[in-house]
Amino acid sequence: MPGLGTWLAAFFTLCMLSFLYKDNPFFRVAESFFAGLSLGYYIGIVANQTLKPNLVLPLIQDFSANWNLVFAGGLGLMLYFRYIKKVAWVSRWALAVYVGYYVGVNMMQKLHGEVIPQVGDTMLSLSYSGIDTLWNVVMVAGVLSVLVYFYFSAEHKGAVGGISRLGIWFLMVSFGAAFGYTVMGRISLLIGRMVFLVNEWARPLIEAVI
């Protein structure tokens, strides 16, 4: 016989799937449970896995070696000043530090990790060297025509319009591939739930009853 946890999981799974028939109170209850549980889980995991080992314990166990963590913890606390109207402006200071840090990280990350290697990988040899040359031509033509499609400072007429239309074809092919993958992804999620319902809930239940 399935345990209580399995019964609960099966109940909530069926509640969520009931939306396929039509919106109903069971679906809404399950949806609210999911949102509440997710938030509770997130708070618990951040407290136990980040705040405790990386902030609280180092400060308690060896303050002199970790005193600089006071600033990090202070910045985190400052964010909550937004709930006190008179000193709400203090939270913006902390936010400014976070935004500044992540802008800096992202700027380098985008440039170093995306723009430069991706542009570099598009600079392909078009001199004949077998079948690879054909793919290189397709790649270069695809990149250039899609860039032209997104170039809005010239009217898309004549040669620009033709290249732009070619860009649309490349985009449509990529959207088709992405859609195919998306269908597979969504079906995978359905498979996961159905495998659970069949193998972990229904099968043991039927075996116990029979």
Add this chain to the structure above:
Amino acid sequence: MNLDRLMQIDRRIIYLFVAAGTILPIIFLLGLPVSTTPPVRMAFERIENQLEKGDVVLVSFDYGPSSAPENDPMADAILRHCFAKGIKVVVIALYPLGGLSEAIEELNKVAAEFPELEYGVDYVNLGYKDGAQAAMRKMNESFKEVFPLDVNGTPFDEIPMMRDIENYGDVKLVATLATGIIGEWWANLVNAQFGLPVIVGPTAVSAPKYYAYLEARQMVGLLGGLKGASEYERLVMDKYPRLAELYATPGLYTATKGMDVQSIVHLIMIAFILFGNLVYFTQKRKPRAAK
């Protein structure tokens, strides 16, 4: 046949077909063949041919239960491959909503299949850390500062295998099982700035964008969705008979079994698309004929 009625078919009828196409292959296994593709072979061969016994692989659980049916089989296959080859595994989680739970559950499940391995010596779970990008950057300087305790609360210095691991320089490869953007960060931050080879196992939804990173050699392998996971399972089963026996265990959910369902559901969807178009164009012609 009244085609007007077919054009108005209730979408819930289609759901019933999809449900039947999903449930029946789960009960009656088909065992359809799985062919492998270069991105997955690259990932497998990287671990199989370029890593040696005792090397360290970082496995990052960057997904939650919402994409577990896709990412779990990838994680299991990579962990089983590493353990079968004697590679040491450091597990972390950077995805907030369930990454840690997945890491604990999958690592415990796979580790139980290898009773000869010892926690803290052959594998370790360092737990979850918030602020993924910041954690990834800091790990290049010191794993210990990011993960002072493992998931059980054991201090970093008391974990035998972590004594030799200070930063990315002591790790041969990172394999991230990812939903959302965290997988991309391993490629465009960690690989780009610190040179650590990266294998990504993304959900199918986000798989297409990873091909750009793979083409640009910012990744050394890609397992796209359930199909990628099933290919990896095929490769490890072909190479390791012990794992082939394991994957044949009745009741064990595998990506290979999941792909049976995928194939049937895709056939149902293709049939509905063809049928819908057929009815649509037949209906479109009728008024012209009447005129």
